[in-house]
Amino acid sequence: MMDKGDSPSAAICKLCGNAFKLPEDKTDGNLPRILACGHIFCTNCLVSIECEGAIRCPDCEFWATLPEGGVNGLQEESRIIGLIYTAEMNQIKSLRCNGPKVCQKNRTSPRASTISNSDFVKQPADIEKIEKTVDESLVQAAENLAQLENIYEALTADLAEQVKRERTRLEMELTQASNKAVHMIQKWKDTQLNQLKKMETHFPSGRAVVSHVQERIKALEIAMQMAREIRRVPFLEQYCILDKVLETLQTPVDHKAIDLKCIAEGTGMSCVFQSDNVSQCLTLSLKMEACGSNAVIKQPVGNHQSDDSIKSSSGKHVKYRNGFSNLPSSKPDKWEPESPGASRSSPQGTHLAPKPAPRISSFSDLGSPDVIIEEFFDDNPEPVTPTGPEMANNEWRTQRRRKCHLRDKKCKEVTHWVVVTHVVNPSHFYVRYVAEKKESEVLSRKINELCVGEGCQFTLGDTMERGSMIFVKWKDVVWCRATVVEVFQKSCVKAVKACPVTQLASLRVFFPDYGFTKSITIQSEKEAAESLLKAVNNHLRKVAESVNVELNNFAPQAVRCSLKDLVPYNLTEGWSEEAKAEFCCVVGSAAVEMRPLGQDKDSLLVDLRKAPMDQSTDVPISVREYLVFIEVARFYSPVTLGRKPLMYYPPVYPEASTELDAVVSHINSLSDFYIQLVDNMESLLLSAKLQDYYNALKDDEFRVYCPVIGQACVARFEDKLWYRAQVISHPGGRKVEVRYVDFGNKQVLSVSDLRKIKDEFFALPAMAVHCCLADVTPLDRESWSEACTKRFISLAHQQLVTVKAKGKVPKTEPLPLGVFVGGVNEPKTSIAELLAKENLVCFKESKQRTKNKKPSRPDSTVWDPPLEPGAAAAKAEASGRVTVEEQNDDPVELQPQLKLPDQRKDLKVMVTHVNSPSSFYVRLTNSDRQLKRICELVKQECALMESQEVVWKADMYCAANINGVWERGRICSDVTSSNTAEVRRCDHGNKVKIHVSNLYPLPSSLIGSLAMECTLNDIRPTGGRSTWTDTACDLISYYLTGASALMTIKEEADEHPLPVTLSCSNRMGEYISIADFLVDEGLAFRERKPKVQKPKETDTQTPATDPESCGKERSNSPPPVSPFPPTQAASTPPKPFPRSIVTAEKVKTSMYNPPELPCPGHILINVSAIGDDGVIYARTQSAEYQLEQLKEGIQKSIKTLPRQKPYTWKSVQGCAVIGPDMLWYRGQLLELLGGHVKVQYVDYGLVENIPVVHVYPMLLCVEVPQLCIPCQLFGINPVGGKWQRDGVALMREVLLNRSVDMQVVALPAEPRGAVTVEIFLDGMSLSRILCHNEHASMDGALSKKSLVVTPPASLLDVWDISTESLMGPEEPVLGSFVSPNLPLEGEHFEVRVTHLWTPNEMFLWPLKDTADSEMMDDSLDEALTRINADITSLPRLTSFPYGGPCLAEYSDGKYYRARLMKFTSIEPLMILVQHVDFGSDDSLPTSKLRQMPRELLLFPTRAIKVKVAGFKAPSVEWHGDVLPYCPVWSVKAVMEMTDLLHNNITATVISREPELKVQLYNEDRELVHLPLVNSGLAELD
Secondary structure, three states: OEOOOOOOOOOOOOOOOOOEEOOOOOOOOOOOEOOOOEEEEHHHHHHHHOOOOOOEOOOOOOOEOOOOOOOOOOOEEEHHHHHHHHHHHHHHHHHHHHHHHHHHHHHHOOHHHHHHHHHHHHHEEEEEHHEEEEHHHHHHHHHHHHHHHHHHHHHHHHHHHHHHHHHHHHHHHHHHHHHHHHHHHHHHHHHHHHHHHHHHHHHHHHHHHHHHHHHHHHHHHHHHHHHHHHHHHHHHHHOOOOOHHHHHHHHOOOOOOHHHHHHHHHOOOOOOOOOHHHHHHHHHOOOOOOOHHHHHOOOOOOOOOHHHHHHHHOOOOOOOOOOOEOOOOOOOOOOOOOOOOHHHOOOOOOOOOOOOOOOOHHHHOOOOOHHHHHHOOOOOOOOOOOOOOOOOOOHHHHHHHHHHHOOOOOOEEEEOOEEEEEEOOOOEEEEEEEHHHHHHHHHHHHHHHHOOOOOOOOOOOOOEEEEOEEEEEEEEOOOEEEEEEEEEOOOOOEEOOEEEEHHHEEEEOOOOOOOOOOEEEOOOOOOHOOOOOOOOHHEEEEHHHHHHHHHHHOEEEEEEEOOOOOOEEOOOOOOOOOHHHHHHHHHHHEEEEEEEEEEOOOOEEEEEEEEEOOOOOOOEHHHHHHHHHOOOOOEEOOOOOOOOOOOOOOOOOOOOOOOOEEEEEEEEEEOOEEEEEEOOOOOHHHHHHHHHHHHHOOOOOOEEEOOOOOOOOOOOOOOEEEEEEEEEEEOOEEEEEEEOOOOOOOOEEEEEHOOOOHHHHHHOOOOOOEEEOEEEEOOOOOOOOOOHHHHHHHHOOOOEEEEEEEEOOOOOOEEEEEEEEEOOOOOEEEEEHHHOOOOOOOHHHHHHHHEEEEEOOOOOOOOOOOOOOOOOOOOOOOOOOOOOOOOOOOOOOOOOOOOOOOOOOOOOEEEEEEEEOOEEEEEEHHHHHHHHHHHHHHHHHHHOOOOOOOOOOOOOEEEEEEEOEEEEEEOOOOOOOEEEEEEEEEEOOOOOEEEHHEEEEEEEEHHOOOOOOEEEOEEEEOOOOOOOHHHHHHHHHHHHOEEEEEEEOOOOOOOOOEEEEEEEEEEOOOOOEHHHHHHEEEEEEEOOOOOOOOOOOOOOOOOOOOOOOOOOOOOOOOEEEEOOOOOOOOOOOOOOOOOEEEEEOEEEOOOOOOOOOOOEEEEHHHEEEOOOOOEEEEEEEEHHHHHHHHHHHHHHHOOOOOOOOOOOOEEOEEEEEOOOOOOOEEEEEEEOOOOOOEEEEEEOEEEEEEEEHHOOOOOOOOOOOOOOOOEEEOEEEEEOOOOOOOHHHHHHHHHHOEEEEEEEEEOOOOOOOOEEEEEOOOOOOOHHHHHHOOOOHHHHHHOOOOOOOOOOOOOOOOOOOOOOOOOOOOOOOOOOOOOOOOOOOOEEEEEEEEEEEOOEEEEEEEEEHHHHHHHHHHHHHHHHHHHHHOOHOOOEEEOOOOOEEEEEEEOOEEEEEEEEEEEEEOOOEEEEEEEOOOEEEEEOHHHOOOOOOOHHHOOOOOEEEEEOEEOOOOOOOOOOOOOOOHHHHHHHHHHHHHHHOOOOOOEEEOOOOOOOOOEEEEOOEEEEHHHHHOOOOOOEE
């Protein structure tokens, strides 16, 4: 550190090597100066490396900003300057002291002078060396001291920040823990309070006294009543004993017999607060756990530590609970698994405060993918919890016990971690599974080993074939397998199928392990075959047949994927380069989370999720939603993924007729404003907490990068304060529209002003209550005037008012309120009355009638008039006009022209193109198959045509090649010399410009259009304009393009386009009228139509009751004035009309003729319906033919709907019904249910509740009797006296829509009664099947009758066939299983749980410590092993008695002892069996059942069904997943009980009757179920 020149005591600069110098009189010095990082350099060096007011430290590369004075403004190193000054002073002093001595010695003695002079020369040299060493040490010490002080300052600041952060975190955790404890105490309190409801049971003596007094009062009341009757009618004395009555009346009250002291008695119970146990309970429940030193990631400060020191200080890798290593949290730009610098600290030496180890919840949180691949993906995942033999396996139990503490919650969705390897577009890309990295490395090493030798090189005789597998060199060092896609031979322009390798010019190969295609050109300096072969072997290797077979074991590593339901933002242009770039940018080369959502041919439909690099939360972002949000893609039909986000609680609505104080927070209009109830002071505290928390966050914390509609968030308002909000729309341009849930106002914000909301801010419900002013309506009955709204704002906005709710409404509708203003001691004035006095509003009719009510007229049911279609349009002309014909559902017949159905209400369409509300194109959804077939035919026709010159004129039809797809088109204008034609797509509606080379003439058989142009009816543009504004066009195009909708054709007109009404569903599933939506948005006005005076009801049409008419068309009925009802918006009140009283028409219809009953005997029937009462409705073969003719006749005869009128319906029996398929059916009215009626289809037997508007009181084809015969089964009685749902379900499963044989046993006394029948299924009696399944029982009274039910005649009764040789050996009759012997009551014995039914019902193995039992178990296992070795020798089971023993196959392929339980299904035949040695059930086909040898019956059953005493299911309803067969128990309780039973368990018998009850204990002799009770999953019994 010291200069060896003129200045021996000066320190040296480490950068330039020059010594530090002090300034002198005429020379500038070179002083040492300190940088912010603590390193010291000379002034000259710092001046030379200065760059724009900052200096980068040469040692640690830390950028330091210079002060105002530049380099000279930096702090000087005073210690080094002091050392330099001290060294110079010492040198000067030494020279002054040594000079006189030399002169004196020279004077005294020359010889002595010579000798001493030599000694004198050595002495200064030693002194100089010592001084130099000391100075260097002091300089080094000064530099070390400066660095230590800087480190101390940094550590002190970081420590203070860490202490503050930890204190805040612990305070929050303490608050949360205490809140949970309070919640548990409140839950305990509620449980105890529920028990108090049964408190009267603890007062038996008091209840007895009360009962005695009550009986005395009752007897006295009866006697008094009898005495009054005798007093009134004296001759009644002979009917009663007067003496006893008088005795009862005169008996005095015995106060001594009534013990009133029992009222003062208590229960003896009390609730005592045991303060001594509180501390211990809190210590066990609210425990402060101290994390070890490994819980904090140790990171160096700056670069003052070397890599070795860092490694030594960090020690071993810290392991988390899930097995991940404690890696640095820095996130590199790219994923480089083998990068040596992945774990180094930041080169800039940024001061990072130690952070607590985060919980790894997503793949993107990790820094090293190598560790992730080996630790995160388990090659042997934990199996599902087994039952039966697997649960009894000791080896599995040991493994399960070892992994029990590592088991996490059950995943509801399957996710994979992948790396995107190649991207064509968001709908076509390739990924590789991260879990297959080891397999990929093995494959890569194997391929490189094969390609190193000469065995895989091509020879002169080899050929290159298309589709073959080869090895290709990639990046000069790696060999990969590839598939040959195209082969190009020299001197050939087109690709060939195969060519010799010596004539190979180039080829295209596809890498199946990466997903991309590459072109390889073979270049050789010489044309010789050997030179060409050498060039081929430099790039390619062949794959031998044996090698190819071996490589087939490795599946292709790249998987083709597509983002589900994502389409380009512009469908006509396809995927843009921006979309591909954004997709590659957001995915990058790091691993992302992939969620499979389906499969489409060879592509996997997925969604990719990735957390952004600068996001502080672990919630991933959907790549699909991100691409849609930045407007490079859009959803075709979005799906719901993943977890549902948390939503705000709905606001608390005030109770009806209750006056409350409120503040009007926001006003849109009188029917749309928001209030805040002022009795809730928690809103002020919420606002303060929001400001404190979100103002303390950094800029990049809790950022929202991809907001979703409906997402809850926190937004920054114009006043720079934070408020709770909810995203409601995406206007575009990285903007979102939010609604502040506590105030009601809306605002468009930038995404940067949104933050994610913490869960604690969901506790309070939304404060803003959506309201409307009650009892008032606008003056024009349509919209509120601007003056009215302004006046209301001046009266109520941000004012303290009194509100009174007028009723209850759904949460989605505004609450009608009465709003009153006035001071504290002043009378309240209604705002509605003030506005009415100022002639700004008017009261509704109901409000006006409250002062003078009139008697209401009798109720009459009135329905909306039905939709009546107009006349059919003329045939289509060449102009492509839409024709209206009967709908043809034949999928084979080609329909090039759109055909609308007769019923033109609620047609399902898809909007293909939108120009404006007056011009948009739709296509019927059921025409998609026709469109696909037409495109195929157009493609086939164009493939046969040759290119020809055509002069294209306007309105000519053509076949156009648009984006590689042949479609039908129509020329919009004459094609000029530009060779570019503007074509309208006939099946879509939009216009495209394409070159004339892509146009072919369209055959006349394919001319037509499946898209029709429509216009929204009843609306017009705003502002008095004749054209629509760009805002209205853009808005409707944004919402409707590509959307599915319901369309109703309003009227048939000759003009074009077609007037319709259109409705689309919102996110809540509600259909919204597009016209109403535009009106509500202020982009359209309603069309004003002149009032039409309705004529009097003079039509002569009456219900068809003429028996001679078979649904003939009536021509004497005049058509209605308007085929469509006048539409009125839901939010616009109707205009007042002159009131007219409509009386209900009394109409009466008779029932249809009863069905023709068959003769007794066997007939073939078709079952059409089965009623809930077990009645079977069937049709004969002749009735089936009559039904077809009846349906055809009814549909042809009725062309229009009859006019609907208000009817009484009380005398209506037979009727006509419009079914769900819009076809006519004959029905019978059963019951009137408000706006619905219960109707039975007389020809089918079905019963439905349908709206009354679809029912008409008229008869159809009255001469045709009912075609459906009601039948009831003979000789059986349903269990419980009536048919249960499971019995009816079984009959429907085996009978509906089947032809079965039926024997008519008895005819009914009434012609409309049920026929008594017996039904046979393949020779089996349905009655016996129902009795076997315990749905019915045989009627014993019928056994005495002579009536005999005979099965259908056998088809072989006329053949003399001997079946003796076909009879197999009879199945031996076995007894029942032997039950095991249990220990005595109170005796402890070891058990093993084999099957868990519920937490307190299970099957056990008693593990007895006796040699006999062990030998018996071993003998049973040996016998089963011997039998399984030769299981094919045992015959299959042919007899299936209830409880019969058998051998049943388990999932492991082995057979175990089992007991037959019941039949679970008929087709296919499945039988429920119970494994007697384990307790588990299984439904098996007969092929997996074998006859059991008799020797196995000698062994007693192992599994015993027991009920665990001491606990029961909780009384509080569980809101999570529950057991389907026992809903009182939750799935979580079963899982927890399963974990508790995996240790050594002992049992004690409590009781044997009526069921076996035991208590289970763990290894510590504690009850097993206590943890279940403590966690709230069970209750003590």
